[in-house]
Amino acid sequence: MTGYGRGDVVQQGYRAVAELKAVNHRYAEIHVRMSRDLLAYEDSIKKLITEKIRRGRIEVYITFERLSGSVPEIEVNREFARELKKTSDRLAEELGVQSDLSVAQLLQFEGVVQVRTAEEDPEQVQKVIAQAVSQAVDKLLEMRAREGAQLAADFQERLDRLADAVQQMSERSPLVVEDYQERLQKRLQEWLEGKMELDESRLLTEVAIFAERADIDEELVRLRSHIKQFHETLKLVEPVGRKLDFLVQEMNREVNTIGSKSNDLILSQYVVEAKSLLEQIREQVQNVE
Structure with missing residues (x-):
């Protein structure tokens, strides 16, 4: 998720300013920019950030100066x-x-x-920098929280549309079977009346294949379960990006299976709609920590 935070701390004659800029990234990637004389504090800065931020590319800019003390x-x-x-x-x-x-x-x-110049106090320098970084992280998290609320609302809306598509698939599925039965009965009737030749082995094969492919109940049950889990995961306060990503993959798997079983134009349209919604959700999930 994107975000910006700034911390400015003045203490014991020192001033530290920390600026954090976050952009979307699948993992946590932190880059610190500061003067060479502060490089000894880089590891502690990264550790402080990763304690609160688990995902995203974070650009960190640190400036430091001595405000008072003896004249050089x-x-x-x-x-x-x-x-x-x-x-x-x-x-x-x-x-x-x-x-x-x-x-x-x-x-x-x-x-x-x-x-x-007077020698710096390393402990005090680290303390001031840490406070500035902590301030910046908190400000960044506040901004990301606002963005997260907007993302959650967007997810809810798309999930509701996905649930509607799943319901339409569920309602259409038995009609597909009925339609196929009607067509099959018509062909049998024509055969009985001598209007057409019937290849019995081909007919049996066709019936067996269709019976296997037409049943999408299991996929629909799993899809509904994944949608429910997605809703529940959005309520958690811990990092959930990876779990949401996994759920989207599983939902895609089920929709693809339904698509491979479908030989009905209307059902195929619902599948296309569901896949489009899942792709939109997948893109947004990449922004979630």
């Missing part, structure tokens, strides 16, 4: 600066030019100036 200490390597100045003066004298090396230019030489 600046150290000047004066000995190195003197040697640079002496070298500049000697070279100028040898070349017969004026030495114009300024203090500003000296400070730009690598190794002349070193800036030392």
Whole structure:
């Protein structure tokens, strides 16, 4: 499921901002973007997220800064600066030019100036980042919950239509058998009246095949059971995406079996409608955790 969450925490002179963006994915896939000096906290960030989010591709963006504390200490390597100045003066004298090396230019030489900042407290840094990530996860889950409610309503509507199609199949099935019986009786009557030749073995074979294929009661019973399970699963508070995916596969299996047994145009139309609804449900199930 898609979603966005942002956490912003200021504590003990540190500020951490965490942004999470989630898109649909069959499994949990987490990508963390942050500065190299924070890489030591990547595993703990992922663990914190996977404790609450089991499915989806999650993009995580972490920014961190120190807000207060002692002023950075600046150290000047004066000995190195003197040697640079002496070298500049000697070279100028040898070349017969004026030495114009300024203090500003000296400070730009690598190794002349070193800036030392106060050491970070790793435990405090991790704590601040964790709080920001937790905030972002909670906001993301709130957004996904709203989307989940909309998805559930959509599932209910499509399942109701699927149940109607199943009921229509159930009502049509005995009519198919009756229609076949009427046609068979007509052919037998014509044979008895000598209007046509009858291949007895072919007739028996046809009757046996039709009797086997015409019965779809078991498939309809299982379909109704799967629809009921789907409704019940939607009420659970735990991650249900995989279970719903499995139920859709099983319903597809039953509908395909009915389709293979059907030699009736109207019944085939109900099968096509059911398969279309299941495909729509399957696509939406991929968005469920």
